[in-house]
Amino acid sequence: MEKLIKDSKAASEYLSHISLDCAVFCFQGGQLKVLLLKSRKRQQWMLPGGFVRQDEDVKDAAHRALKERSGAQKVFLQEFAVFGSPARTKGNKDLFDAHAWLGQRFISIGFYALVNYLSVTLVADHLSEACEWCSVDHLPEMALDHKDILNQALESLRQHLNFKPIGYNLLQEEFTMPELQRLYETILGKKLHRGNFARKILSFNILEKLEEPRKGGAHKSPNLYRFNHENYKAALENGFQQMFN
Numbered sequence: 001m002e003k004l005i006k007d008s009k010a011a012s013e014y015l016s017h018i019s020l021d022c023a024v025f026c027f028q029g030g031q032l033k034v035l036l037l038k039s040r041k042r043q044q045w046m047l048p049g050g051f052v053r054q055d056e057d058v059k060d061a062a063h064r065a066l067k068e069r070s071g072a073q074k075v076f077l078q079e080f081a082v083f084g085s086p087a088r089t090k091g092n093k094d095l096f097d098a099h100a101w102l103g104q105r106f107i108s109i110g111f112y113a114l115v116n117y118l119s120v121t122l123v124a125d126h127l128s129e130a131c132e133w134c135s136v137d138h139l140p141e142m143a144l145d146h147k148d149i150l151n152q153a154l155e156s157l158r159q160h161l162n163f164k165p166i167g168y169n170l171l172q173e174e175f176t177m178p179e180l181q182r183l184y185e186t187i188l189g190k191k192l193h194r195g196n197f198a199r200k201i202l203s204f205n206i207l208e209k210l211e212e213p214r215k216g217g218a219h220k221s222p223n224l225y226r227f228n229h230e231n232y233k234a235a236l237e238n239g240f241q242q243m244f245n
Contacts, residue, residue, distance in 0.1 A: 014051040019106040020062050021049040021083070021146065023153035024072055026117035027170040031135045032186045033117070034150060035070055036142075038130040044143035045134070047150065048072075049108070062111045070131050071123035075113040076169040080156035081149075083108045088145050112153040114169035158187055165236060168227050174210065176222040206232045 024035035024047075036045040050065030052058055059077060067073040084107040117133060124131035134140060136154060139147070157166070166187065167180055181197045201207065208228050213221035 012054075014053055017104065017106055018052050019049060019108045020052065020058070020065055020111065021047045021108045021149050022062055022066055022077075022111045022113055023047055023150050024066065024070070024075065024113040024115060025136075025153075025157065025170065026115050026120070026133060027183050027186070028117045028133060030182055030186070031137070032183075033133040033135050034139075035072065035120075035122070036132060036134050036140070037069060037124065037128040038132070038140075039143060040127060040129045042143065043141070045140045045146075046143050047146045048131075058109060059111075062109075062113075066113065069125045069128070070120075072113070072115060072120045074119070075115045076165060077111050077113050078156075078160065078164060079109060079111050080160075081110040081152050083110060083145060083149060085145065108149070110149050110153060112157055114166060116170065116172065118172070158189075161187060163236060165232065168232055174224045174226050176224060178222065180225070204231075204235050206235050 026033050026035070035048060037048055038045050048066055048069040050061065050069065052061040056064075059079070062077055063073070063075070066075065086105060088106065088108070122131045122133075136150070139150070142150070160166070161184065167183055170183060171180065177198050178194075180201070181192055181194065184197070185192055206228055207225045210224040210226065213223050
């Protein structure tokens with residue numbers, strides 16, 4: 001009876017057959033990382049996600065789900081794909097035994113999110129054993145089709161690199177040119193020529209060079225930069241002219 005009551009409540013509160021899955025990326029220690037939740041039911045990891053309430057905008061639902069499931073909030077969100085294979089939950093029935101409503105076929109809207117990892121205090125929800133940043137190069141076993149969703153999120157991130165505020169959301173407020181280049185190399189999965197990268201990105205007039213370099217270390221202190229918000233916004237409206245092709 002309790003199970004029926006819970007399923008009935010969920011069916012009336014949320015849109016039927018629609019779910020959300022979010023690939024949340026950060027840049028930490030020279031690595032691109034993604035936020036994963038470890039299921040209490042099985043020793044597998046999942047992307048944070050949730051469902052859309054009857055009177056809720058889809059993007060608002062994604063922001064709410066991220067906050068509720070992981071503590072992440074005030075993040076840049078970009079919708080990138082819809083996942084609707086009939087076999088999405090095949091072989092994972094035991095994940096949903098407690099609630100029949102969860103075992104129905106869901107079409108999932110995929111979002112990727114970009115955050116500064118220092119601004120996020122991770123909090124695992126009651127459905128999860130752990131909530132952690134994991135390197136995209138060393139992923140644990142993932143449940144359902146979440147590995148496929150993550151791979152497509154990464155591909156979309158690479159394609160959007162010229163047109164979305166990628167660096168602005170992933171880096172600290174102040175950063176060096178090598179740190180910015182390393183971020184783009186990590187996302188693209190290839191090396192970029194140092195001189196060409198600096199000349200090209202400076203030509204867009206989206207960076208401000210700070211008067212004081214970064215202090216500390218045995219070698220020459222590197223110059224510090226930050227994004228010029230207004231110029232960055234203007235550049236995004238026109239794209240970066242396939243800067244990293």
